[in-house]
Amino acid sequence: MEEVDRILIHALRQVGTDVDEDVDGVRQFTSELLVEAVVRCIRVIDPGLGGALAPSLPPGMSARFRVGMSLAQACQDIGYKGEIGYQTFLYSSEPEIRSLLMFLVEKLPRESAEASAQPSGKSAVLQRAIAAAVRAQLDLAWVPPNCRLPLHCETQSGGALNSFYTRTLSSPHCMKDSKTTDLKEVTEYHRDVLAPVTAQCSSGATMAASLLEQHAAELSAAQEWDSEWKSQGLLSRLTPQEYRSRKLARLQKRIQEQLRSAAQPASESAFPRAASDLSDVLQSFRGSAPSEDLLMKGTHFSHTQKFTFTQEAPAAAAAGPILSARELGGDVQLRQQEELSALQLQFQQLCSDVERLAADMKHAAVTHAQALDELKQRELGNSEKEEKLQVKKKTIGLLPDADANVVQLQSLVEASAKRVVSLASQWEKHRAPLIDEHRRLKEICSRQDLESSRKLSEIKSLHEKIHVSTEEAKKKEETYKQLVTELESLPQDVSRSAYTQRILEIVSNIKKQKEEITKILSDTRELQKEINSLTGKLDRTFAVTDELVFKDAKKDESVRKSYKYLAALHENCNQLIQTIEDTGTILREIRDLEEQIETENGNKTVSNLERILEDFKAIRQENAALAAKVKEG
Structure with missing residues (x-):
């Protein structure tokens, strides 16, 4: 055990x-x-x-x-x-x-x-x-x-709680570009200027959060690149550097297109706006509370107001007894309102003029497009008519000598037909090898496509196998290191031979016990066979003796007594055998009871009973305390 x-x-x-x-x-x-x-x-x-x-x-x-x-x-x-x-x-x-x-x-x-x-x-x-x-x-x-x-x-104490605040860290291992890492200045910067990671953060909590964030970002970027390369990079049939450069060029092109579209001027439909919209836009550009020092493009009203306040201020200060400040302010407000109403009317007139001109321009553009289409159609009709006119002129020119011209046209037609037939035969001669070459090249391309797809699938499977093998290698390396650590922690004075000797001793003891058990079982079988044979022999002997004695007992009185003694002897022997069997049964029961007593002693029944009593007392105390709390509540 x-x-x-x-x-x-x-x-x-x-x-x-x-x-x-x-x-x-x-x-x-x-x-x-x-x-x-x-x-x-x-x-x-x-x-x-x-x-x-x-x-x-x-x-x-x-x-x-x-x-x-x-x-x-x-x-x-x-x-x-x-x-x-x-x-x-x-x-x-x-x-x-x-x-x-x-x-x-x-x-x-x-x-x-x-x-x-x-x-x-x-x-x-x-x-x-x-x-x-x-x-x-x-x-x-x-x-x-x-x-x-x-x-x-x-x-479960509260402890110090810190918010998750991160900061961008700089470390040399993040510079993976060979062109950058080979620079002498970068190396000197990393060696002499760049502070350690522990000094780049203000506190330990910030450093731990920053390291976790940077590690998560690097791991996520590596996983995204791996998945993108396996899904799209391999299908592009480019090297990783070429794929990255093409992706960067596409990104730059998209940024340029977005900037161009954002920098284009607004459409013509955006010009006609109401006066309130224009004021809102101007207010949004100027800010909610524009300062006096801000330079902006002024209107005629603002220039007049500024000129009035700047030029007439000394005159108003010199002629103080003539005009009061209240009258001057009222005149200025009246002029401002008149100027504002005039400007609003002028602005509305201009807006209506702009809308009318825009409509006219659109109508003129549509009319111009229609005129261009009509001009093109007429030019096409004129060219067709000119061609028909040329044909008719030539036909009219050939009418005076019609018979000779017909013969000449027939000869030309026959020569053209012969030339077409010869060209067709030549084209067939050139077409057959070209078609064969085209079919051959097409088959080669299809085979190359199949081969490339097969190699691509093999590359993907190899990538997966490499990934699985890498994981298995890491696990085995970790297991090896763990086993080495456990081996170093084990006592060194015990050798392997001692463990082997102990295992062999245990095996030999098990074999000896098995042999002894087998021997005991065989002896038990032999004894049982012997008992069965003796019992059968005894029964047969008693039966024969009983039959012989019973025959003689009918004739002789003394033989009758012998028969009675024989029956009593047989009964006493049976009782003796039963007593021996009962004794063996009782001895077995005694051994079983002794084993049960040993088992109960091993079960620590007395100590368990004591613990049960203590736990019962504790439960009663808990119940009493709970009852007291309920009563107090």
């Missing part, structure tokens, strides 16, 4: 259970350690089922019973057929713990996700400790501040 317990403890440590080094057997498992081990195993076997289970027992007894029932139900859900309940976790015995843990360890996958995700290298121990602490804090249920116990206050 010691070897079995060691194997179980090693497997539990592999799934993340915090088993102390001094624990070397299942009998030393406490309720808290058993609950943690069972929850860790269930999380590896079925993450969906184990995610809702807490790996620690709560302080309250009623909550402990609920946790025990939920764990028992979870074990039954994953296939445990043994007897299990809350008592298995709260008042457990060594055989129950061993059978449950053996079932869970057998159900564990060969390569669990947690084992493959373990960190590697010398920092493995620190990373595991951090992960265990984070998991322990995440597994604890949140409790409001007013209801927290001292344990909760230690684990």
Whole structure:
């Protein structure tokens, strides 16, 4: 059992259970350690089922019973057929713990996700400790501040909270362009001027957030480029540099087109606007509260007003006794209103003139387009008529000598027909090899397309295989580093030969036990056969003797007494045999009872009863406290 317990403890440590080094057997498992081990195993076997289970027992007894029932139900859900309940976790015995843990360890996958995700290298121990602490804090249920116990206050303190603020960081590894990294000035800047990453941020929280943001951005950009290259880059049949340069040229062209379209003047339909729209536009350009120092294009009214205030101000100051300031202000406002009304009328007249001129221009443009179309059509008609006229002129010129001209035309037609036939034969001579060449080239192109598509699919599959092989290599490298770290942490004084010798000894002991069991079974069979043969022989002998004695007993009185003694002897022998069998049965029962007594002693029944009594007292105290709170409320 010691070897079995060691194997179980090693497997539990592999799934993340915090088993102390001094624990070397299942009998030393406490309720808290058993609950943690069972929850860790269930999380590896079925993450969906184990995610809702807490790996620690709560302080309250009623909550402990609920946790025990939920764990028992979870074990039954994953296939445990043994007897299990809350008592298995709260008042457990060594055989129950061993059978449950053996079932869970057998159900564990060969390569669990947690084992493959373990960190590697010398920092493995620190990373595991951090992960265990984070998991322990995440597994604890949140409790409001007013209801927290001292344990909760230690684990759920508020702490310092910081907002997620990032800052752009500069680092040499981000410069991936070879042309940039080869420059001497850039190298000197990175070596002498560029500050470390820790000095570029004002606080530690900002540095962590900035590093996370930069890493996420780089990772996202790499993934996007990888997916784009596999989906579109390979189909373009260009190198990565050519693909990037073509993409950059397209982007620049689109930006230029957008700038050109944005820089084009507005259409003619935007000119005719009302006076209020113009004032709104001018106000938006000038701002809500334009300052006096702002230079802008003034109207005749503004120039007049400025000239009036600048030229007549000294005169008004010299002739103060003649005009008062109120009268001067009233005259100025009256003139401003008259000027404004005149300007508005003039502006409306101009707007109407612009609209009328725009309509005239549109009408003239349409008329001009119609005239151009009509002119083109007439030119085409004139050219056709000129051609017909030339044909008629030639025909009229040939009428005086019609017979000679007909003969000449027939000879020309026959010569043209012969020339067409010869040209057709020559074209057929040239057409056949050209068609064959075209078909050959078309087949070559189709074969090349098929070959290129096949190679493209092979390249994609190779990319996927490379990706999978890289991931497997990383996992194997991490596993190798983890195994090396574990090997370094193991005691070096124990050699492999010692483990091999122990394994061979265990195998030899198992063989000896098997041989002894086989020998005992064979002896038992021999004894059973011998007993059966003797019983049969005895029955046959008694039957023959009984028959012989019974025949003589009819004739002789002494023989009758012998027959009676024979029957009594046979009955006494049967009783003796039955007594021996009953004695053996009683001895077996005694041995079974002794084994049960040892099992009960191993189950720690007395200590479990004491714990049950203590838990019962705690529950009564909790109930009394709850009743007192209810009465107070």
